[in-house]
Amino acid sequence: MPAVSVIIPCYNQGAYLAESIASVLASDFEDLEIIVVDDGSTEPETCLILETLNYPRTSLVRRQNGGLSTARNTGIAAAQGQYILPLDADDRIGPHYISQAAAALEADLELGIVYCRGEKFGDAEGLIQAASFSLSRMRFSNLIFCSALFRKADWEKVGGYKPEMRYGCEDWEFWISLLELGRKVLRLPEVGFGYRIRHESMNALMDSQKRLAMHRLIAALHPALFPWWFSYLLPLYYQIIHSALYRLLKRSGLPGKVLS
Secondary structure (H helix, E strand, C coil): CCCEEEEEEECCCHHHHHHHHHHHHCCCCCCEEEEEEEECCCCHHHHHHHHCCCCCCEEEEEECCCCHHHHHHHHHHHCCCCEEEECCCCCEECCCHHHHHHHHHHHCCCEEEEEEEEEEEECCCEECCCCCCCHHHHCCCCCCCCCCEEEHHHHHHHCCCCCCCCCCCHHHHHHHHHHHCCCEEEEEEEEEEEEEECHHHHHCCCCHHHHHHHHHHHHHHCCCCCCCCHHHHHHHHHHHHHHHHHHHHHHHCCCCCCCC
16 A cells, blocks of 8 residues: 555646656655546547556546546545645656655654645746745635645545635645644745646636635635634735736736736
């Protein structure tokens, strides 16, 4: 039985899948399995790649399209590993990330989330600038990217990723669920995660109204961490963020627009 299961949902991202899988197989941690979840892909190139998928320690699970939360849950349900690492099909990890994160989880039973520093690659490069973890900051913004190691037992306790997070932010809500279990968080100092930047991801920002709706839902799902008045202040908070981001894009000349 593998110690770590890497879950890679794939919806029409076959062009990047080989690089993502290769980064996992290059890990210095060998006691792992890779589960690729085909979330109802329709693109011919992706369908062909999935049909002919043939990598060591790698299996394929198919399902009807249901979104990222459901795809991750499907893969984790099939996983045999004690520890879980979600990885998007167009991202990659470094060779030492899993071994360091798994060792940290082994050493501290109260530890529930282990992540690392990240970098951008693809159409933009550079370190991902993210504030260090704190519970107070997590109420306003997700500080932990989706590819963090956690225990499958904790996933079972919180009921997995919430399908109702249909506009995104599903990993943010999931981390908060684990924090409510009293789990500790560790960020490794090394850069071990690569987040692919594509022109389409640079040009499309989440609709601020949809993100506000998801933020309100997170607050409603976790009243122990969010005071009753929190949701009433969120529209003002998003209006301030929206205005600041618009000014930043206008000054920088970056492509893209802020959606209202």
